[in-house]
Amino acid sequence: MTIALMWEARAVPGRGEELLAWARGQELAVRPLRRETLRAAGDRVLVITWWDAELDAELPELPEPEGELVTRAVHRWRFESVGIEGA
Template identity: 55%
Template sequence: MPLTSMWEAAAAPGAGPALLAWARAAAPPGPYLRREFFTAPGDRVLVLTWWPSADDAVELPSPPEELTRREVHRWRFTSVAVEEP
């Protein structure tokens, strides 16, 4: 069953662009199905990665401490429904 991995980090003051660049460079290689990078107010960076199964999922590591202002948050989700408009 496919698994979605969510990784979210809050950047240290002024480090938002550097944290996003780090996340893009540090993201593990496939066999992911899809990966998206997001930014949000407060210099937060979010990475969602869809994996074929929980066995295939590889976690994005924690960034260098100087790039963040708190611990990284990680969650794993399993889809229960997809609804198209």
């Protein structure tokens, strides 16, 4: 089964590029099948990792950024793939 872990954080205003660089520099203990990093308005950064694992498997995740880089706690979601269309 394929699992997608989503990690989303919002930087302190004006520090979006710093948060993006921080997220891109984070290494995971195990390499996922795929990793994608995205950014959005409002200095938000989203990292999605895909894994061949069960929904409740223990998987490495990005940590909370240290210091005062973000405006709130990181949001995390875990999804199970139910199919790919258009590929």
